[in-house]
Amino acid sequence: MVGNSMSSVSFLKCSKTQLQEISDAERAKYAAFLAKNLKLDMSRGKPCKEQLDLSRPMLDILSATSDLKTESGIDTRNYALLDGIPEIKKLYAEILGVKESQVIAGGSSSLNMMYDTVQRGMQFGFGGHTPWGKADKIKFLCPAPGYDRHFAVTELLGIEMIPVALRADGPDMDEVERLVAEDESIKGIWCVPRFSNPTGAVYSDAVVKRFAAMKTAAADFRIFWDNAYSIHVLTDGAPELLEILSECEKAGNPDRVFEFTSTSKVTFAGAGVAFFASSENNVKEAKKVLTIQTIGPDKLNQLRHARFLKDKAATLAHMKRHAAILKPKFDAVTDALTAGLKGLGIAEWNAPLGGYFISIDVLDGTAKRVVALAKEAGVALTPAGATFPYGRDPRDRNIRFAPTLPPLDELKTATEIFISCVKIAACELKIES
Numbered sequence: 001m002v003g004n005s006m007s008s009v010s011f012l013k014c015s016k017t018q019l020q021e022i023s024d025a026e027r028a029k030y031a032a033f034l035a036k037n038l039k040l041d042m043s044r045g046k047p048c049k050e051q052l053d054l055s056r057p058m059l060d061i062l063s064a065t066s067d068l069k070t071e072s073g074i075d076t077r078n079y080a081l082l083d084g085i086p087e088i089k090k091l092y093a094e095i096l097g098v099k100e101s102q103v104i105a106g107g108s109s110s111l112n113m114m115y116d117t118v119q120r121g122m123q124f125g126f127g128g129h130t131p132w133g134k135a136d137k138i139k140f141l142c143p144a145p146g147y148d149r150h151f152a153v154t155e156l157l158g159i160e161m162i163p164v165a166l167r168a169d170g171p172d173m174d175e176v177e178r179l180v181a182e183d184e185s186i187k188g189i190w191c192v193p194r195f196s197n198p199t200g201a202v203y204s205d206a207v208v209k210r211f212a213a214m215k216t217a218a219a220d221f222r223i224f225w226d227n228a229y230s231i232h233v234l235t236d237g238a239p240e241l242l243e244i245l246s247e248c249e250k251a252g253n254p255d256r257v258f259e260f261t262s263t264s265k266v267t268f269a270g271a272g273v274a275f276f277a278s279s280e281n282n283v284k285e286a287k288k289v290l291t292i293q294t295i296g297p298d299k300l301n302q303l304r305h306a307r308f309l310k311d312k313a314a315t316l317a318h319m320k321r322h323a324a325i326l327k328p329k330f331d332a333v334t335d336a337l338t339a340g341l342k343g344l345g346i347a348e349w350n351a352p353l354g355g356y357f358i359s360i361d362v363l364d365g366t367a368k369r370v371v372a373l374a375k376e377a378g379v380a381l382t383p384a385g386a387t388f389p390y391g392r393d394p395r396d397r398n399i400r401f402a403p404t405l406p407p408l409d410e411l412k413t414a415t416e417i418f419i420s421c422v423k424i425a426a427c428e429l430k431i432e433s
């Protein structure tokens with residue numbers, strides 16, 4: 001029964017006896033994996049060594065004898081330029097499609113800039129409005145599945161999270177528009193608009209325009225536009241993202257968006273350059289606090305980055321070299337998932353065109369069990385539920401797969417183990433029910 005003849009028959013049509021046979025066969029495979037004492041990490045979207053090596057030449061750009069002045073003649077070794085050096089601001093303005101005056105180039109982490117921005121809203125408020133922290137209740141909309149660290153920031157700062165469904169072309173905008181129009185305590189929304197973490201969704205032009213034009217009950221409502229994967233394309237022909245700052249300006253809501261990105265997965269994670277982009281008003285307001293908070297970013301690192309990445313065309317060429325390393329890894333996972341799970345009615349997944357993740361929906365009620373089984377067999381996955389606010393996946397089905405870090409052979413083994421775990425967990429649930 002088990003084997004090729006059964007392998008593509010939907011579990012939904014199998015009798016309990018047939019499921020038991022499938023389960024026994026998968027258990028035997030799983031036991032063999034257990035015996036190998038593996039230690040494979042698929043839990044976080046980290047660049048692999050080969051990707052990091054692509055940016056190694058950047059380390060030779062500055063030396064003891066280099067000219068360390070910016071194009072405007074400022075010595076990057078000294079205090080100055082709170083909002084970053086002009087050449088790196090110019091490069092990222094070009095990449096994001098905004099004006100240089102709308103960009104702040106900061107430290108190495110965009111997550112840090114996001115945290116600071118939400119914290120500023122809580123403590124000082126935006127645009128002269130009451131600080132969010134003074135209200136009884138503040139809420140953020142959280143398209144889900146989404147990025148666990150966004151949810152962690154909002155939770156830590158005491159903001160209530162409301163999940164909104166994320167679709168292939170962006171959040172459910174009917175729901176977003178309805179909620180922001182009727183509830184003044186909703187002050188923000190988290191968005192990863194191109195190659196979202198984890199589903200790979202790219203927001204359509206229509207969604208961007210609706211975000212720009214929608215009526216909000218809160219005058220100080222802000223969109224946290226985390227464009228972390230803006231240029232992290234895996235295949236040619238991936239959809240472009242409409243530039244939102246100018247759309248908001250056209251719609252009469254120029255101060256609505258805070259945009260973020262970084263070079264964490266362009267050059268070095270944790271040692272790159274992070275960016276904040278917004279209206280000139282918002283940039284001015286952010287700089288008022290920055291001027292007290294810091295003496296400025298690491299300008300030597302910004303200079304190194306500006307000279308290494310050069311311009312948008314050269315940066316996109318660099319990203320193609322990342323894609324050449326990553327695409328075979330994504331393909332290995334999606335090919336294995338297709339071979340092992342397609343047609344069984346127990347899992348659905350995406351084949352993303354960019355970004356860092358594959359999002360897999362397993363049978364409702366089995367995600368936690370799959371992650372636990374994988375852990376026992378030495379495969380670390382992102383905890384089940386992490387892609388939802390408060391770690392609560394209402395259907396206990398979404399699992400984030402991060403294929404970038406492990407070498408290809410390890411990745412293939414990890415995916416095989418994962419497939420076994422999905423089947424075992426599905427059999428357990430169906431046999432018990």
Ligand SMILES: Cc1ncc(COP(=O)(O)O)c(C=O)c1O
Binds near residue numbers: 110269
């Ligand atoms: C959507 C998203 N935003 C931000 C980050 C972190 O960015 P940074 O390294 O610039 O802090 C990540 C990292 O995984 C991410 O997936």
